[in-house]
Amino acid sequence: MYEVIGAIRSRTRRVLWMLEEIGASYTRNPASARSDTARAVNPTGKIPALIVDGTALTDSTAIVQFLADRHGQLTFETGTIERAQQDGFTQLVLDEFDSVLWMAGRHEHYLPEEERIAGVRDTCAKELARNMAALAPRLEGREFLLGDVITVPDLILTHCLDWARSAGFEISEPVLEDYRKRLRNRDAYRRTLAMKE
Incomplete structure (x- = not known):
């Protein structure tokens, strides 16, 4: 299961949308940017973050492409x-x-x-x-x-x-x-x- 950190009125929406598209299980922590929660996973305090197997991934585009590649959805194969x-x-x-x-x-x-x-x-x-x-x-x-x-x-x-x-x-x-x-x-x-x- 994934954990998404970030308020909905931000680039976090992109990550949540991708998770909904691929049907993945996740939990949400609607922490705002620069909050203690956000800074705990990203020193800049920027959101969103995605916690995967204990590792925090940051940047909405990187996260969305990671999910697409990992689940083989909403993306073409690398090298094509x-x-x-x-x-x-x-x-x-x-x-x-x-x-x-x-x-x-x-x-x-x-x-x-x-x-x-x-x-x-x-x-x-x-x-x-x-x-x-x-x-x-x-x-x-x-x-x-x-x-x-x-x-x-x-x-x-x-x-x-x-x-x-x-x-x-x-x-x-x-x-x-x-x-x-x-x-x-x-x-x-x-x-x-x-x-x-």
């Missing part, structure tokens, strides 16, 4: 062209969506007041719109990023699109909004959306 394409999408989503959203969030909520830069949100909004416009044609006519098979980057992208919406950013491409709604409707994701702290 399809896996390289999958990993390419994972990196694209992290670079062009996750990092932009985190930059905006840090300057709005997390950095000390004296370190925040005015106008970062506007820059991030423009960058997100450009990145959405670049990705949209690649999703045309596809159920998922890699065609008709859901994979790790789909979980990360859906979470980022939800994050963007909750942070007040526009989903400027209809194909991405349709994709977001479709993925949010999966039974496994709906179960994570119903979870409380």
